[in-house]
Amino acid sequence: MCFLLFLVGKAKIWACFQEERDFAGIAQQRERGRQLARTTSNPSKSLGEQAYARIRHEIISGVFAPDQPLRLAQLQERCGAGFSPLREALTRLAAEGLVVSESMRGFRVAPLSLDDLRDTMETRIFVEAEALWRSIERGGDEWEMRIVSSLHALGRQNERTQPDDPDSLAALEERHRDFHVALVSASGSRRLEQIIDNLYLGSVRYRMPSLSNMPSNPSRDLMAEHGAISEAALARDAARAVGLLTAHYRLTADVLSLAHSERMARTAGR
Incomplete structure (x- = not known):
């Protein structure tokens, strides 16, 4: 326990260092965001990332229920992305085990058991x-x-x-x-x-x-x-x-x- 208390002091120093580093990184993050907003050379990629992040979050949080079909038309309206970036996102989620891909039946949320x-x-x-x-x-x-x-x-x-x-x-x-x-x-x-x-x-x-x-x-x-x-x-x-x-x-x-x-x-x- 004494060792942990000693490290708590070290952790406070580390937290201060992290805070300074976080502040320094805010400007960089904002600039990257502006650059991303200006990027038009490959909009499909950014839309695919956004769709992936949203669908992933909604599966984990339970918005999409286990075994629920993931219809591309519904996802297109929900995510504001086309079929190509949506398929890219769903393929990634299938590789992570969050989505199941079925031949001729499309995608659905992976079941729980x-x-x-x-x-x-x-x-x-x-x-x-x-x-x-x-x-x-x-x-x-x-x-x-x-x-x-x-x-x-x-x-x-x-x-x-x-x-x-x-x-x-x-x-x-x-x-x-x-x-x-x-x-x-x-x-x-x-x-x-x-x-x-x-x-x-x-x-x-x-x-x-x-x-x-x-x-x-x-x-x-x-x-x-x-x-x-x-x-x-x-x-x-x-x-x-x-x-x-x-x-x-x-x-x-x-x-x-x-x-x-x-x-x-x-x-x-x-």
Whole structure:
């Protein structure tokens, strides 16, 4: 715990540095935005990116339901993009496992199932265990401070989040993702990071509908679980950190499985 408190001080310094860097980057981001707005040489590409981002967000947030057909004509009206960029976006989403492409039937949202949830979480354990182990071996001061600052941000957002406020729930999920990304951010493998990101997308589809209606479990302290994982990682105790991460994901899988089953039962009863 003393080690964590020491790193909190370091994290504040890191946060100040990040803030300065963020301010410096605002002008660059605005200029890139202006350049993008002026770009006319390949408008299909920018429209494809926009369509991809919107459809991806609406699948993850549940606006598009599991198994829902994704009609190009409806998406064209919704996204303001033509068929070519929409097909590009849907093909990318199919590669990520969020969309299913069916011959002669077009695209639909990938289904949700208990088997898929368990498979996704167990695969996350398998992949992230390796990434965490490598990060503990390779990570330096920046990695340590990123873990501490992301844990702090997660705790702050957890305190202010209201179950009936979709915006605060979305912010909580973003802080939660930031923490888990920070843990494995020193793995040194971009391929591994891409796999982890895709697996996260697969699991968050089960998390988002459950955040405002999560089954009560007073014996579980999520912030304590995250704190224990980070403390073990920062102490360079890879075996303990991986064990805690594994237990954390399996408990989460149990809770999400129950929530998914209850949701399916309510749907069937309508």
